[in-house]
Amino acid sequence: MKTVLTTPPQFPKDEFSTRRTRLLDQMERDSIAIIPSAALKMRNRDAEFPFRQDSDFLYLTNFNEPNAIAVLIPEHEAGQFLLFCREKDAKTERWTGRMAGLEGAKTTYQADNAFPIDEIDTILPSLMENRTTVYYSMGVNPSFDQQVMTWISSLHSKIRKGITAPHALTALDLILHEMRLVKSEAEQSLMRYAAQTSVIAHQRAMKRCQAEAYEYQIEAEILHEFRQAGMEVAYTSIVGGGENGCILHYIENNQCLKAGDLLLIDAGAEYQGYASDITRTFPVSGKFSDPQRALYQLVLDAQAAAIEQVKPNNTWIEPHEAAVKVLAQGLLDLGLLQGDLETVLEEKTYTDFYMHNTGHWLGLDVHDVGRYKINETWRTLEVGMVLTVEPGLYISPNDQVDPKWWNIGIRIEDDILVTPDGNEVLTAALLKEVDEIEAFMMS
Ligand code: GLY
Ligand code: MN
Ligand code: MN
Secondary structure, eight states: OOOOOOOOOOOOTTHHHHHHHHHHHHSOTTEEEEEEOOOOOEEETTEEOOOOOOHHHHHHHOOOOSSOEEEEOSSOTTOSEEEEEOOOOHHHHHHHOOOOHHHHHHHTTOOSEEEEGGGHHHHHHHHHTTOOEEEEOTTSOHHHHHHHHHHHHHHHTTGGGTOOOOOEEEEHHHHHHHHHHBOOHHHHHHHHHHHHHHHHHHHHHHHHOOTTOBHHHHHHHHHHHHHHTTOEESSOOEEEEGGGGGSTTOOOOOSBOOTTOEEEEEEOEEETTEEOOEEEEEETTSOOOHHHHHHHHHHHHHHHHHHHTOSTTSBTHHHHHHHHHHHHHHHHHTTSSOSOHHHHHHHTGGGGTOOSOSOOBOSSSSSOOSOSEETTEEOBOOTTBEEEEOOEEEEOOOTTSOGGGTTEEEEOBEEEEEETTEEEETTTTSOOSHHHHHHHHHO
16 A cells, blocks of 8 residues: 655755845845744744744745844845854753754855844844845735834935935745746655655555544544654645535544545645645545545546646646536536536536635645736746646535535545646545545455
């Protein structure tokens, strides 16, 4: 049952400097970019949540510590890549773990220069002197927004000394997120690797699933494989039996599984920051009932139609439109919807049963960055983009619907890389055909 994991892929040595150079090349010559790290977040009293680096910061630096700020300057005597971070200190390291320190920032992370984070209020404004433009992602971190404004204001008060203060603020995310949207070869390998672990985890969950188990016990099987591979969850796992499968963001995972119900699992591992995102739905006791099979096959057909549309030069919306068309026709054929296909599509009456989009970008964030429309037009798919394709059907108890369909919740989700010839399904190794599932669960 186990797919053997290949050796963990690594980044080539120049992956991060190449990214920084690509960003620097797109900046005005007399500008500066400021990118803050994530902060530690308290869980309760003095206990912290596990630290997760800010994805933009991680993308540009690979530096995985809180309390740091990266600065990029196309032309400056101090260098192009400067890192403000915590100074190495043996006492602090004893309590809270290892730190790169200023030397490590330069030797391990290739900063041209590193400064103590405690001195940022004096050093950063001086680096901003005589720069016209500041590249910064406004509105993500309100208290840091305030700090950036304070640094800029402090320069305005020095104008009489002959200093020019920046007079333009440019959205850094517009450039950076376009870069993040198209994955390098190395990023693709990492995402393939994260996907492989998720496949193994879903197989284990499917194999261990049985009536009377609790949803959290199945979640534990998933987590076992993630941690076994040294990976984190990319998002909180959804493990919902029966009617819980109809709750899109169900994360309580605390109910007992019933024979005859379906189980929906949406869970993905994260490797070096890169997410995978898989959903499978299967019968708790290993055999689909007739109504479950009919709806499952419909979602599977919709997914196949959508995946077929993932190819270069198709637009973002084409997979969704293909999925919706198959679902709508199937719902009409099964008597869950009335009327004709054209009206169902026009009036969107299918949204009673299918109320979400067919996918999203995938990368350092599970709902990754990157625009879906450019100038109000759906954007074109390009080689190196990664997206999910995840149609579903969710039937709530309702007078209009035959009770045999009630509380069936199904989603099937895979991760798709756009390739020159069409696409590669990164999660293809995880079975999803009706016969395959039944045979696997009975074996
Ligand atoms: N797991 C979140 C999603 O599928 O979008
Ligand atoms: Mn998803
Ligand atoms: Mn998902």
